[in-house]
Amino acid sequence: MPHVFADRPGHATDPAPRDPVASLITQARRLRGEVDAVRRGTPRTDGDARSRWQHALYDLALHHLSDLDEHLAQLNEEPPDPADFPEAAPFAPPPAPGPRHGRTGSAEWNLLTDEAHWSAAWYEIVGLDPSTPALTLDELPSLVRPEDHPLLTTMVTGCLIDGRPLDGEFRIRRPDGTERTVHMTGEPVLDADGSTAAMWAVLHDVTERRHSERALHESHASFRHAHHVERAAHQVAVDLQEAVLPPWGGPLRLPHRGPGALDLAAHHLPSATGTLVGGDWYDALELPDSDVLLSIGDLAGHGVPVTSGMALLLGALRATAVSGTAPGPLLGVLNHLLDASVQPALGSTAVCRYRPASRTLTWAQAGHPAPLLFRDGTGRVLPPPDGVLLGASSGARYGQSEVPLHAGDLLLLHTDGLVPRRTGPAAHRRLLALAPRLAAARSAQECVRTVIEEFGDQEREDDACVLVARVVD
Incomplete structure (x- = not known):
């Protein structure tokens, strides 16, 4: 019996589309469905270190495949129009997420007008109402855990002053009290004379992935510990048996x-x-x-x-x-x-x-x-x-x-x-x-x-x- 896709139940045997991007999306979803089917078909025993380790690997693989599916889907989306930011020179930001925007959002801060523009997905990630104004760069740290403020400051300062790309991971606290781990990447936007006119960024919610990685690390450590204990116990049993039986x-x-x-x-x-x-x-x-x-x-x-x-x-x-x-x-x-x-x-x-x-x-x-x-x-x-x-x-x-x-x-x-x-x-x-x-x-x-x-x-x-x-x- 063929596996059923997690995203499209009952369509595991659909023919692959001719469009290259659509074909990649179909293949990614097929692979995700097959991995999910194997995961659901693998018994999980909480008391067994090896079982927990296997399921942690499956969960991490599913998160990566979900991210891949989302990124491929964005290839069919329309990128934002550079004309929306007339003060800045033309640039090519990454595609803004469309209907599947659950975990990746984009934003732009215009340093000339002090305006900020967030995509709907960015609002969703940080847990704010899309009808409220987007936070400025000075207000952005209010969402970030105090321990991660130095990292965010270093990233933004390096981008605006030294022209370095943004690339870092930090934790945010949403208004509902939940916490998310996000990865932010981006670049400065230069005007005609080479000065920094704006900064754009992409925010990716990696909470589940990091949770899966931690679970994998912990389950792997537990598995190694259990294996070590098992080997030690086996050696004790062998030594005891050899000591008791006449040689x-x-x-x-x-x-x-x-x-x-x-x-x-x-x-x-x-x-x-x-x-x-x-x-x-x-x-x-x-x-x-x-x-x-x-x-x-x-x-x-x-x-x-x-x-x-x-x-x-x-x-x-x-x-x-x-x-x-x-x-x-x-x-x-x-x-x-x-x-x-x-x-x-x-x-x-x-x-x-x-x-x-x-x-x-x-x-x-x-x-x-x-x-x-x-x-x-x-x-x-x-x-x-x-x-x-x-x-x-x-x-x-x-x-x-x-x-x-x-x-x-x-x-x-x-x-x-x-x-x-x-x-x-x-x-x-x-x-x-x-x-x-x-x-x-x-x-x-x-x-x-x-x-x-x-x-x-x-x-x-x-x-x-x-x-x-x-x-x-």
Whole structure:
């Protein structure tokens, strides 16, 4: 559907006139209509710095295009007759505005007769009744803000005495109390002997343009500030996440070295853009009784509040586990912690307590993908005990399951998003298909590398974690 002109609704497809000036006017109006249509079709969100900046640019462009349309229209107007000023030598002032005179006016001050002539548009700009006499050069400062008097005096003096063109911007106060910003240009008019006989000027109301420029500057500054704050917050979130996650460049060596020890490796995969830092974590900790705590989880959301909440949650998880609390009751403690926090939050996690002496795994989950157990070249999903998301229900109770492990067994824990665009059973099927390759791996680190080779290069909307635990002979 073609755009509709703002000035001439319903005539967007009118043929361009043959007259060059009329053609330019038509093109300027068409462009203004198209810019206005795009502006109106662009959503504006006051809380979004980028949105405010875009709309400020559109508004400024529309003001410039309106000025262009007005100036082009004046090319078809008749200029004032120099005979109206017989005392002065012929001169060529700019065209006086016609019916579209809303923002540009012209004036002439005759120094020989002390007469002043203002166009209707000049009266309109300064807010005076056209039936009243035009103000003389001595009276003109009465319309100007006191702070701008020196500028006006310098401009007029330079024009009348030194013959310099007028060119300056100042503010006027209208009788109704409103204020306008105007730009005045002009030149001295010389008589036959070269003396200044008159001064003509054009007054252009630039209030809206200056307002748009200020809005653009402020919105751009706000946008840059918001971008700076966003980048700083992103870096804080990244630093906090890196400080919390174990720096496993290779397999994690736990102090326990006897039969049933675990070979561990893990990896964090960022989102495709790298700008969304979430609350995903993985962790492994040897407990005072030589049991091993494995956990993986995801606190919903992104940014510093989420990564700091994740750090708090992980700290509470470790402290509760060290006290000897089993996985099921431990999740009840974490759920109470989130439920009682000032800012509501939701999280999912799988917590495992592994006993090397008996090679027994006790685990619980809170709305999290179940661990995968690989044995003898095949894999299966461990049946999950009951458990809802952390923070979803006050007083929730969490079940736990016990699974015997064998030498060579491999346990894979992960967060949602490890398999891009796949969750639940679909993600499990993709991961279980890696069983032959995982069976051929010689270490937990090689297993993690296999998972990353399969899924690491794919674009993911959120970050993800994977943790592999391999029971050593």
